[in-house]
Amino acid sequence: MNTMENNALATEVAQLRAIVDGSHMGSWMWNVQTGEVVFNERWAEMFGYTLEELQPVSYATWQKLCLPKDLAISEQALDDYFNGKANKYSTEARVQHKNGGIVWIRDTGLIATYTSEGKPEWMCGGHVDITEFKENRMALAESRERLQKIADNMQGTLYQFVKRPDGNVAFPYASSGIKLIYGVTPEQVKNDATVVFKAIHPDDLARVEQSIEQSYQTLEPWECEYRVIVENQVKWVYGHSTPEREADGTVLWNGLLIDQTERKLLEKRLAQTQSQLEAAQRVAHLGYWQADVNTGEMEWSETLFLILEQDPLRFKPTVHDFLGLVHASDRDKVRRGFEPGYPGHEFDFRVVLRNQEIRWLRQWGLIHQSKSDPHLIRGTLQDITERKELELMLLEQSTRDSLTGLYNRRYFMDFIEKRFSSNRAADQNIFSIISFDFDHFKRVNDNYGHLVGDEVLRVIGRIVFDTIRETEIAARVGGEEFMIYVPGASATEAATLAERLRQKAMKHEFLADQTKFTVTITCGVAERQVTERNFQELLGRADRALYKGKESGRNKVVIAEP
Template sequence: MAFSEGYDAIKSQLGLDIAQLILDSGDAGIWLWNVQTGETIFNDKWADIIGYSLQELLPVSIETWLSFAHPDDLPKSEQLLNAHFKGDSERYICEARMKHKQGHWVKVLDKGQVQSWDENGNPEWMLGVHIDITEQWLKEREIEFLHAKLQKFTDNLPGFVYQYIVDKNDQAYFPFASSKVFDIYGCTADDIKKSADLIKQIIHPDDLKRVIDSIEKSRVELSDWHEVYRVNHPTKGVIWVEGKSSPIARANGSVEWNGYSEDVTEEVKSNEKIQLLTAVFTTTSRGILITTPEPKIVDVNPAFEQITGFSKEEVLGKNPSILSAKQQPKEFFEKMWERLLNTGRWQGEIWNKRKTGEVFPELLTIDAMYDEHGKVSHYIGAFDDISKAVEKRQLLDELVNQDPLTKLLNRRGLDIQLHSFSHHAANEGNQFSLIYVDLDNFKLVNDTFGHEQGDNLLLEISEQLSLQLRDKDILARIGGDEFVIVLPTLAKLSVCQDIAGRCQKAVEGVAKRYATKVPVSASFGIALYPEDGKNAKELLATADEQMYKMKLKHKASPLG
């Protein structure tokens, strides 16, 4: 085996049997270093470890080592050398990386010991070895990489992954726990690596015995373990945890579980909420139906069956339109769906029918339910039968807005209708007109025949005026002998005049049966929206003015 220059002189000086040392060291690289001068001797194996021949490295010195050693490892090497020189360690031992000829790093175990000291007690010659531990190092790196990969994988899971062991002495601990253990128990993996006592302290006392008993049962029977229990988390408060694991019996008498735990607080609360909602769904007096977006009915509650008379089996898979009484126009449903699609909610009154065909009013609320992608998954409709409330309201409307004698709209009811017409006409660009009708000489009927006959005449005139109008036209009595006719969508003066003329003749025809000194007749005035007014007040004033002009003409007439 070849040595670099100076071997024989150093061998003689130190009296060392270098050959024997080499035999003892096997494939180790040998180095001799004069700490004071930097003179260094290597054997060929030292050079071979880093891919060189000894001849390629000549001349060698301590700088040879320094040039090949990884710069990040040199401070540690120097620290350990100084500790050895001071007598703090019997030997110098350090792991260091060295640059291989092919460009990669190898790792060596660098071991050495001072062999001679000068007269001042300072280290002089030092002998050491390099042992190539690259293969072991690479395996350790691979293990570290796989461990880091496993740790990263488990840390990205929503719960915490663990290995739990109960040894033959009943000592429990977690050799492995992912970082998510903090989310479950509020501690670190190191806190439970040697003992599981901390976990037992954190489990809710009302659940602890059940959890311990279930673990013992799993250990004895080697059956899968699965529990849902509460934990007194140090920062979250009380949370619900679900744990699952499978046991393995080891040869040394211990049992090992590999498992997974996660926070299921929201799921437990959700299940509780579902149970509560199910109870509400079943017991509420409101009728409820659930549909798909198409829509098709997928569920109804008992109140639905009671109110409508339809059983669940009769309506499942059907369109909710089977309930419609078809009393609202097409535009009503178009607006309902427009609002529902835009806002996810609609509420209003609607007329539906029972299984018997009976029509009844509902106060209906429809809410859209959305899936995780923001798309409508279901619609939930909840309704009350408001028949009695509507009857009371209609009766009240009649008392407030209806003329008690003729059952026509009174002044208040007319104002409401005119306000609605004006509002819609302004928004939609529609037109309409009104005719103000005033009876001339009606007082003579009351004075001549009495108020009862006067009321009869008013009833007959109301009936005759109605006969001259369309179904959608409105007739109101706003005073003792004053009527107003509203003509939706009509705003042509000549047509309005024809209608007013027919009404005038109808009044005169009825009045002939009541012989008074001066015959009862009618004066009228016409107002067109929007030419003659933009609101009810302006339109009535215009029509009243026109009617008054006609009345003056009638008074000037000999028939007066």
């Protein structure tokens, strides 16, 4: 070989070495017949070593560092390559790092030379560190699993609905809950959704179609409450979604459908109860009373003494004594109803009975139009405690999470949307959002059972409630996901609150099956920016900060970038 050829070969080798070094690839050469190997320095660095530390190196060096399960897969891939089942050797494997951690690598190689007998001799290949890629893929899978859990556990369905310019309608995505709403599977309506319109009650179908068409034309949010008939049963459905128009004229709605049947039944029972109470009051004149606004003297019917738990033989009612039974917060309102010249009135108020029980009453009062008794007011009182409690129960069910007692996702999202809209008109008003969820919460359910998992959620919910101020709003927005609205707070100030919650959660000890354990949370914090167009952007930044905390080790507070 002449000098020119030597120089060209040296140049080619130098170029190849530069390519390998520039790619941060760990290169290897392996003599299949003798077991001799050659690694570059980068190969050793990938696993926390220097090449000198690993000397003497051989194929056994690789076998020692690779996890046994993945080593078996690697060797099977080699066999497939040697036997002509694959055109190259390629696999992914986990390798033990010097610090005890795990490094994911992609391992590829080709046979470079053969022996005189035609057997593989030298193989050349490389290892590429794909740990970050693997971790990101696992984090994405966890996020998808979390979203699927939310969708599967709601009394309804998350969905995407499209209407194309040619009139074709479909659900490109729908969670499994669509079966509860329309009696169809996601696959049945993925390309054609006409079947769901057949399930809509005939009396509501035109109204539903009109509401969809209006949203299609105006791009205003779609919202509708209607009935469906599934398996001969009538259900009430509430739907809400936000549309966006694509370049070809297709409109895509993202939203949810919720089974409202139970709430409708409660409302119906409430209406029936209210009607019965009002009818009884009008017909039977329950709780009749009469008052002289000049002297303050009153007359009560026997039923009114029973309602207010007073003894008619010992208690001589006056306006002053009656007002003494009224709850302090309602007293001024009731007092005005007995003032001279005050017109007829109707209002609800509370009274405090002798055992400190609070009852709700509805009072009707009219001035007695008589020349002989111009100062008399007559009216009735009705005990409406049960109706009020039912109203409060309905309100509680619609806004509160039944497990933790915190607000639910629907209430929180409506609340934030309203605050976001109001603050756009007053950009000097700031607020921040804390988004957090548990680290490895699945392990709690797997190791101790879902009842213990529910108890953990209840306790942490109580810790959140006890830690935040009255002006701050906390909600459970998913299986183990929570959000907190912090008014008047910068991201740094909200992060201080998040850190307090993180430490309290970490320090609390739980007991299950005589075993003590603790949990940790990761928090993302985002401050509202005046440039943000909608509240979803703000919540998205908080979630991205949370996921950043997950990816960087968990059990920490991360502030979102503006």
